[in-house]
Amino acid sequence: MVGKPDGEFGTEVDDVIVEAGRKAPSPDPTASRAVIASESASPAATTSLRSPSLLRALLSRNTKGSSLNVPGTYVSVMDVVKAVETYITKMVSTPSSMKVLLLDTHTTPIVSLSATQSTLLSHQVYLTDKIDNKKRERMAHMKCICFLQPSEDSFEALAAELREPKYGEYYLYFSNILSKTAIERLADVDEYEVVREVQVSPFFVIAAFSGQSLVSGFNVTEYFADYAPLLPSLFSLNHTPNAQRPLYGNSPNVWDPQALERAVQGVTAVLLSLKKKPVIRYEKSSPMAKKLGVEIQHRIQSESQLFDFRLTQVPPLLLILDRRNDPVTPLLSPWTYQAMVHELLGIQNGRVDLSLVPDVRPELKEVTLTTNTDPFFQAHHLATFGDLGTALKSYVQSYQSHSLANNPSSINSISDMKRFVEEYPEFRKLGGNVSKHVALVGELSRLVERDKLLDLGEIEQGLATGSGADLKDVQALVANPAIQPWNKLRLVMLYALRYQKSQPQNVASLINLMLENGVSREDAKLVYVLLNIAGSDQRQEDLFSAESLLAKGRSALKGLKGVENVYMQHTPHLSQTLENLFKGRLRETTHPFLDGAGPNAGLQRPGDVIIFMIGGTTYAEARVVALLNQESASGGSAAAGTRLLLGGTCVHNSSSFLDMVRTAATNFPESVYEPPPGSSSTMPSLNLNLGGVNVSLGGPAPGVYRTSGEGVSLQTEGIKDGVRNLLGKVKQGVDRIAAQP
Secondary structure, X not given: OOOOOOOOOEEEOOOOEXXXXXXXXXXXXXXXXXXXXXXXXXXXXXXXXXXXXXXXXXXXXXXXXXOOOOOEEEOOOOOHHHHHHHHHXXXXXXXXXXXXXXXXXXXHHHHHHHOOHHHHHHOOEEEEEEOOOOOOOOEEEEEEEEEEXXXXXXXXXXXXXXXXXXXXXXXXEEOOOOOHHHHHHHHHHOOOOOEEEEEOOHHHHHHHOOOOOOOOOOOOOOOOOOOEEEEOOEEEOOOOOOOOOOOEOOOOOOEOHHHHHHHHHHHHHHHHHOOOOOEEEEOOOOHHHHHHHHHHHHHHHHOOOOOOOOOOOOOOEEEEEEHHHOOOHHHOOOOEHHHHHHHHOOOEOOXXXXXXXXXXXXXHOEXXXXXXXXXXXXXXXXXXXHHHHHHHHHHHHHHHHHHHHOOHHHOOOHHHHHHHHHHHHHHHHXXXXXXXXXXXXXXXXXXXXXXXXXXXXXXXXXXXXXXXXXXXXXXXXXXXXXXXXXXXXXXXXXXXXXXXXOOHXXXXXXXXXXXXXXXXXXXXXXXXXXXXXXXXXXXXXXXXXXXXXXXXXXXHHOOOOOHHHHHOOOOOHHHHHHHHHHOOOOOOOOOOEOOOOOOOHXXXXXXXXXXXXXXOEEHHHHHHHXXXXXXXXXXXXXXXXXXXXXXXXXXXXXXXXHHXXXXXXXXXXXXXXOOOOOOOOOOOOEEEEEOOEEEEEOOOOOEEEEOOOOOHHHHOHHHHHHHHHHHHHHHHHHHHHHHOO
């Protein structure tokens, strides 16, 4: 089919819309007439069917000899926020009358991330509620749009709704595959024939009609909004593993069947919403990555009509990675705004709970934090914490200047009054946004100081990058009563990941030291669980090899500025993977293609790359992707001309990452709690003692280490003091602003 030209953004209207004559609920199941019509068909071309209900008309329709058009949204950039926003806007625009929007637990965050309240109101959506809320009032004069996941819970709630309808008409939309069995179930309960429109998934068309598509002349629309668009270049499947919804089966290499199906559906929805038919690469060391790739490829082949997009010179790439290959990134303390908020406070589908913050104002107990609704957050969500303090100061000063301009004493004429009335809504909105960010930054500053995160951050970075942390530093922090037990556990895990092979006896001693200093036995056991799941024997690349550290150092040096870089030396392993991809160095021995990619696929640099992280991604990795996209747009880097999109089963902070590890271990053999097998050789290839510094290369733990009580650490004291001074000033300023009436 013909797609939109480059540079345009729009929706191709390819809808199968199933409509019935509009009438009030009737107890007579034979009284209404179902109509299946195309949006593009003339009134004379509309086909009518006599049927007990619209849903049964859909099931009984003869479909031989027809063709199926492929729906979707074409966007000039790979922007998942715009893609889903377009679907939601189209969905709520019909019918053109007062209506209610009913959602379930799965679709609620999708809508909240993609549509503002004002957008919904502009399409006459005056009430949004949950489908399982039984306390809703009956309003027969209202139309009802239902946007639901085709899950068992949602079907039961919808069936109960249709048995006792509270609204005059229902328009049903589903976020993914709708089976023939599901339609039959709904038809059985639609006794009052209140269903006026059903969004028919193309997946359903094929499943329900045994591979035969719709009558020619009928269009098909699918709302591929089955994922959470967190940022333009970041999506999540909102599958944070727990005991009820595990990710792994009975080993770290096996999917839980339901988790696999959810991942296939979610990634497929992303591909279809952006109209991408990719070639697929995966991390060779991950059986789960290969399994997901095979299942997605099978879905693409079996639904070939849906993926009948125009060909590009170089096909898009779906790169499937495994969180287990980089367990370091989610364990580190982050130092950029969005990542810090998620680590210390938690971001759940664009909302932050501040109810436990001391002395927080009532209206700030829960705040929205999304880039598409908050200009300040859009501009600074990637900023380091020190830069954030400077930006917030300017933001507050801007608000104060507006405040003076809108002071009643400054209104001296009719034109002043008119200006005040016109600007007051924006002024109030600005004031609320300033208060929100002052509260957020103030709480981040308080937690950084309370939890001694500056002290922790320096040692964490040293462990992650081989720049100087040693056993004594870690021991001192583990024994420090001012350090939270959770942070002690993270620190020991980082040490264990780095020195698993070379210093296993030190790992054991640190575990015992944790037990003596406030860390529970259940938490301490997770150190060996992590090593067995994501230790050196499980990872595809050695994160701490001399080659890896030098490569990361070269990349990191490009962006160094200011005193905070002692806390931002580490770059996620994803950065190195993408750099190798851009330069044609991503070897097929480590990241093979699935069959069918073609003999020269590895020699071509793809224009569009979708990265999916099994086991969850992080905001640190999202920052890498966002910055690479910025560099690509400017044309001044190896990534020039490449557009990146990152997604994962969820977006982790350290808490959710270790909760996933904890939950997974309960299904694994008991040996997962035991120390992993040791290394056969721990001798480095090169070991030099230079005064108080030891340089080790070629062994299992290369790097630069301090061998005396002084040396490398003293050189960072001035930097650390500078950061403390900067953050102290930020906190003082925030406290002063918060104290103002």
